[in-house]
Amino acid sequence: MRKIYADAESALEGLTFDGMTVMSGGFGLCGIPENLIAALRDTGVKALTVISNNAGVDGFGLGQLLETRQIAKMISSYVGENKEFERQYLAGELQLEFNPQGTLAERIRAGGAGIPAFFTATGVGTLVAEGKEVRTFDGRDYVMETGLVADLSIVKAWKADERGNLVFRKTARNFNPMMATAGKVTVVEVEEIVPTGSLDPDAIHTPGVYVDRIIKGTFEKRIEQRTIRIRETA
Amino acid sequence: MRKIYADAESALEGLTFDGMTVMSGGFGLCGIPENLIAALRDTGVKALTVISNNAGVDGFGLGQLLETRQIAKMISSYVGENKEFERQYLAGELQLEFNPQGTLAERIRAGGAGIPAFFTATGVGTLVAEGKEVRTFDGRDYVMETGLVADLSIVKAWKADERGNLVFRKTARNFNPMMATAGKVTVVEVEEIVPTGSLDPDAIHTPGVYVDRIIKGTFEKRIEQRTIRIRETA
């Protein structure tokens, strides 16, 4: 039970400092660590570099940390849904580094896997490759990208056992498993904490070695684009 | 049902040629594609380069392909359990490239993931790094290793559905999932073929996109080192 904390606030205790780098899981608003983002805001920590595929929306997800101007820099692939983000960025208050989504995912995976750099064809011949080494393998050009690590990773999973083994649900998995591996400290919020031994050991997505602290959260799970089909009636 | 073949022989039809590179899953004798190795032997294909963590034992697993001298070169991390291997190697009949086990696993993963090269600290300052680029990142030296692909990957899984989604069992997973991604063609043998929709989509280890052909095999599952504890009687 050493890894289980009472709430998001206590789970972040002693882990935050100004200027730190934080990875935050999720794709859009799907699978984001809602509870830990709010708790991170409440710590008042400043000048964060946040690595996250997206930047939330106004007032929800990372949008909450933008509102309070706690973020100095974002490393993301797409930030389209956030007016406050736009405003700060256009005003020069916020630094932004765009990474192609797959390069971002692989940089995080590499960081967690002890790989300081790798080559990819993604972005060759584009702005993304500027200032980076380009090398030819087997007649094709590839750009060198570096691994990413963070001082803290905040992650949302579906279930955890008491030893920190994690299972994700559907497309809420997204960036969460890699980020769990790439944080010097990884804090996870889940919908359910189950007794050790109740998860199928063949179906664990993130082994407990990557998980330092766990909380059971409460979730709004806001939907960005509710698209439905209409049931045809007879 | 397009991916399901009647037997190992028909599943390899049209896929083999002399001098080809084959990846073969398994660790020791655990999780090896027994049926496809035997069928590969029966094709009579020659001068194979085989990428496999180990080389089987005399008369079983890849040992069968060594006996018939169909292998020209092995890329492996450990080949300790095979007298015929020793004989051919010492006689200069067999080429051998040793890779550290983790580097081998990552080279295969990289090959399947479109990554032509990556850096690792493994092997720096050893024979493994000779002739390879060494580069310093953040004050530590790393050696550049390249991705591996194969003309054919033969893989052993526990269950497949008709669309090729795979599930592995316990430590029989080992090198199989990466090899499934790194073959130009991937042929899989399983213990059971289940109807599409009966595997938990959150618990699929290898999505069907990586699987070209599937057979239901029969398995001896030989044990290399049967270690047991004695039940204390009252």
Next chain:
Amino acid sequence: MPRTREQLAERAAQELQDGFYVNLGIGIPTLVANYIPAGMEVTLQSENGMLGMGPFPYDEDVDPDLINAGKQTITEIPESAYFSSADSFAMIRGGHINLSILGAMEVAENGDIANWMIPGKLVKGMGGAMDLVAGVKRVVVVMEHANKHGQSKVLKACTLPLTGTGVVSRIITDLCVFDVKPGGAGLELIELAEGVTLDEVAARTEAAYSISQTLKAAA
């Protein structure tokens, strides 16, 4: 008459082949899913981490944990499998997806594509577009022939920052279809939309192109 959005999607669906694994971009490409021929086995990939994407859910089945790369709620089907975004882009980067159908702002004679950034305007990011064009085996662009100012989007050279270089294999527009010949050999006009003339294409296309000997009017 130029093709409508639906007709563009319908034409793009002719690029599908039985057994294909396909990634569809946002916008018109998403509509292609509605035109998969009956009996054809096509598996849709969503780059956030899903293979085997089903249709939009009924209202009562909406699941916030189940969205596509356009952040729309979707459903799973019997062959669905989920995986991480790293595994998803390993699949894309490694060349395991047969076909990507994408929109574009500009495409050039040599297969260059620009679809993520307009200098001076707010940039939202490239998302997975650069990975898709670099990694997927075949990239087909579906787009309006001209931009809203009436200017050709099929160009000698892209003017906007690129998404990828030399990656597009085919361009399907509301007027016609071009093949991008391999090795920088330029464009070839291979189809006209119904009622569209060669002169019309010539007038509205900035890029140079050859005309296929088997040029046919679309059915």
Next chain:
Amino acid sequence: MPRTREQLAERAAQELQDGFYVNLGIGIPTLVANYIPAGMEVTLQSENGMLGMGPFPYDEDVDPDLINAGKQTITEIPESAYFSSADSFAMIRGGHINLSILGAMEVAENGDIANWMIPGKLVKGMGGAMDLVAGVKRVVVVMEHANKHGQSKVLKACTLPLTGTGVVSRIITDLCVFDVKPGGAGLELIELAEGVTLDEVAARTEAAYSISQTLKAAA
């Protein structure tokens, strides 16, 4: 008296800490699992693809799909998780395993280790040893002080092909325990096995070493 194999394993078990994730090499290191103190939470990793390794099975529970990196049949326990060998070595290379306890043929003053190859003899391969010494946070070597010819295995410089350079933090032998000081600062003798004298260590050690001010005889 020099330590027996079992005593070496028992001493090595003192390196364990509550909450540690540990990889044990083949041979004496494997025996360390028998000396994990009661109540201490130590999770064993097997580099073929398992975290949370249990003891050997009872005869009727042997499962050919469940082996450790030494290819021995083992069992699972409640916290067990399986993963691929790529994921396993990502865990090792990424520095997520706290401690590796390994055997060696030679260790040098600077922390170099050789444990996989004797030139002129048949080489079986390095397996995962190079990944473990390069990746795991702390590497402790457990070995006999001398080889079968009576020569010191604790050397000024390794003579055999290396497994890793500057990676060993501590050397536990049947005679004593050395710390490898960081930054190439050499060896420090920190413990003597019961009944072993300083002179005995001096006589049997080729490497130079300093003697800890707090040197204590092992209990």
